[in-house]
Amino acid sequence: MKTLSLAILLSTTVLGSAFADEFKFSSKVDSVTVFPRGAEVERVASGEMAQGTHTVLIESLPANISADSVRVEGMSDGDISIGSVDVRQVYLSRDKNPEDRLKLELQIEALNDERMRLEQVVADTDLQRHMLQNLIANAGKPNQGGAGNSLSALEVADLLDGAAERLNAYAQRTIDARANQRDIERQIQDLQNQIGQLAPNEELRSVVAINLDAKDAGQAVLKIKYAIDDAGWQAIYDAELTLGDGADPKMEIVRRANVRQSSTESWDNVALTLSTARPSTRTAAPELSPYEISQIRPMPRSASKVQALEQGVRSSYADGVEAEELAAVAPMNDMAQQVAVMETGGYQATFAIAGKVTVSNTGETKSVVMGEDSFAVDVSALAVPRLDAAAYLIAGFTLKGDASYLPGPVLLLRDGAYIGRGQMPMLAPNDTYDLSFGQDDFVTVEFVETDKKEGETGLISASRTDERRAVTTIKNLHNFPMEVTVVDRLPVANHEDIKVSMLAGSSKPTKEDVDGKRGILHWDINMEAGATAKVDFGYRVMWPKAMDISALN
Template identity: 35%
Template sequence: MPFNSIHRAFFPFTHNSPGSSPGSCALRGRPSGRSRGRVPRTFEASLLRRSAGILAFTASSLLASTALAEDFNPQSRIGAVTVFPEGAEITRQAALEMPAGAHRIVFERLPDGIRPNDVRVEGLADGNLVIQAVDVARVPVTGDPAQTNALRKEREELGDNKELLEGRIRTAEVQRQMIMMLVRPPAVPKDVALAQPPMPPDQLFAFIAERHAEIEETIRKAQQDIRDIDRRIAEIDRELSRTSGEQEWASRITVSVNAQGDVQGKLRLRYRLRDASWQPVYDARLDTSAETAKLQLTQRALVRQHTGEDWNGVALTLATARPQGSTAAPDVQVRYVGFARPVPRERAMGGALYDDRSASAEVAAPAPEPEAVMRKEMEESRAAVTDLGFDAVYSVPGLADIPATDDSRLVLVGDHDVDSKMEARIVPAVREAAFLTVSFSHKGAAPLPPGTVRLFRDGVFVGEGHLPLANPGQKTELGFGIDERIEVTRRLVSKQRGEEGIFSRARTDTNDWRTVIANHHSVPIDVVVLESLPQTLDEKINVSPLSTNDPADESDVDGKSGVQAWRFTLDAQGERTLAFGYRIDWPQGQNVVLGMR
């Protein structure tokens, strides 16, 4: 405010007299005589005093408004955690109460490794509270000198107490030896014994028993106190070594806010950390006593974390999404094919032109620069990390405690009772055994992610397997081990090798098997037998099934060429024999190799 304005505002009773200079002041009415010349100076002095008061008031107001800005360190606790297959999102909650003004809310000693882009702040307040900025800093963790001195003093006192207890034990052991001397008193001269009559035996034994019990209790109590002291000393030594060892780091998050008035509210701080993970595990319990197989699937999660802070009493959520994975489809790269070029001698001999690439990669590179092609292939490899194709969230019931020790903690997700079908699956060419296989369709709202499954058959643990990804409505199979009550025998009844033809000689190889399946159960059981008819890789090789083969019920099972299946129900105590064989023809002078893919 200009000086004249202040003057006019606070002195309405003044005016400028004719001929006076601007800014001079006079009372209404004309002052007399001598006092006329001093009037302006008097009012000027008063005006200066009043102006100084106004300036002082303005400055104090500015200082007061500045003093309202302060740092708040609210008490916060972890309320909820969402764990991903790689990483976790932690939600901290804090209560706020602050006056009007600009303030900073500081969260100290958070785990190291929090990135600024992984922090989100939100909340509710009963007034106008605006979040202006969020800053993340990596700060060293310094020990408290007062706490360190207190620990050292405590350790010294514990050492003194331990010495006192050890001395008490030594004294008690001497007393115990003296008591034992009363049981076997030393020989004394006869005249001395007559002068000092001995204590009656009953009193002597009672005295010895009482004193011996007191001594033993003293020793036991002292030893127990020493063990407690040793444990506490070990804790202090670990704490001192931690504070005096390698520099530790922590994250500090500062939230700048502006409150239009006194506000109360709750703040939620979310941040992501990498040092956490979860993987699904299952228990599959099969009951074969019922007419239809009953399968109960218990879903659990194996959670571990070493973020630097314990998760105690948190609402735990498990998510199948991978925030750190690829979110966009990879680019399709142009591929080339060409004739191999000779490798330069310098590269082949490891000369100056050799750049640590393999010879096979260099030969396979066509006309474009080999270095560019190699770089594209490496990019494709990095982009090959894909998600499971779905996002599911599992809320763990109740509150969970997950310590930051990197130890696995098993939490229950839920149970699933599924309708299943049971059959004995036999692959006689690989193993003469029947494997109990259960197929089911998952009817839950969310898919079941793949994971390790522990298998129980009629309450007996039979081993571990792997549960593939089970989408809702999709058929899924689990193997429950060998069924010992189904006997499988496979034998080669005919094997012939020879040559045929007059003008064009050809070689032949004929194999004919019989597989016998016997059901020793007291109930019928469904059986599926799988055999593989070899597939040719050259048109000069011919493979044909034998005419004696039993007709297969299904060919090219699961899209595998040549795989045939026989499905039937085997009665209780029943038996069936399957015939399977094939003949291979190829030109003479060639060698045939039979393999698997």
């Protein structure tokens, strides 16, 4: 087949007058490339074309497709060229089973008729009750003309007994009718909910109109590509650490992607590709405007209020625009799996999922496997005894290969047991990272504050002092050596008259101001199996007596 020549002029129009010789080609989603935010969809349509100028309509596309992203290309066994491509918006009926709606509406109509009948039963019963009550009330009264009532006392008693029985029957009839009415109202509400769950009668959709010039009759195969916003994927990881006897610890990481889309089309059995590119973000750096500082000149009060109001409106508008542009991507959830093949090039990595994949348009997520990596790790323990008397198992690794790790949650397993969730940061190839695998019960930590002194020094210019000392005891209960890092902090003075010093006899820290954080100290201890180590750390704070400082802890 020959490639259709392209002379595409894209335009977006609202459905107006129909084109001459319009043909509707059925189409299906063939492949999708999903970005962290957004996706590019490719549909395939085919059909026979007669000689002449024709317009092919591709219907039922999502209403919110980006019109300027629509691209059309194709193949033909004849001489066919593509002219302009128009994107229209139309209302289409989604009532696929109108007989279901009609059936529900007829049921509601019948139930309403029955409810009206029951209402009439209640009204008739009330009328009968009132008539009977009037008869009873007049039973003992003299007849018209002054004659006495001919009923004896026994007859009156029988009449009252019969009236009571009849009134009870009337009351029960009313109760039954009201109960039936409530049941009917519930049935009607349920049927109305079912109607509400049916698709609306009309829905806004896009139609792509492709103008073709066929100099020869032939078979045409068209590929229509367009971008949508209602889709995306997020990285998620399974990390399993195997310690064994400690001689050769390993970590396996399974890279997954949670894919979701909530457009008006379903992706059924499509070729799915995941890309790390971000076409929906900025394509160029923002331009920084000059920042001027000017003298504020006095002005009349009324004019000042007007200017302040206008400036506030402008500032609010600018803040709103910036916040909208920098909106964060929502996170996504787990579902089923597939396997991917990775390709890297330029500034992105793509992962082609093997086989065909179905992703529904309900907004639920489908989980697919992007790859598996195995790492040799450096196992250690980290303890921050001042805050938590526990040691945490750390697996340090270096990312190899060509693909980066995107930020995302990581499910942590240790020797086959699930221990919780962590967070993977953005990692580039050759980056190193320490992944925490929860508390290590075979490394015990005990923190004891051994000394606390407060006092004053000097006679003329008295100063106040505060001394603190604590001892941390660590035991390695593993049957293999373990490096343990103990973290503590030395107070940092933000005033020249406040003096902070480490007490004599304190264990010398291995690192100071770790990661650029002032006062953070590390003690790295290589511990043999079954060994015990202690970290003795104390400090003194001295400041003028007349000065109030923040509380020490």
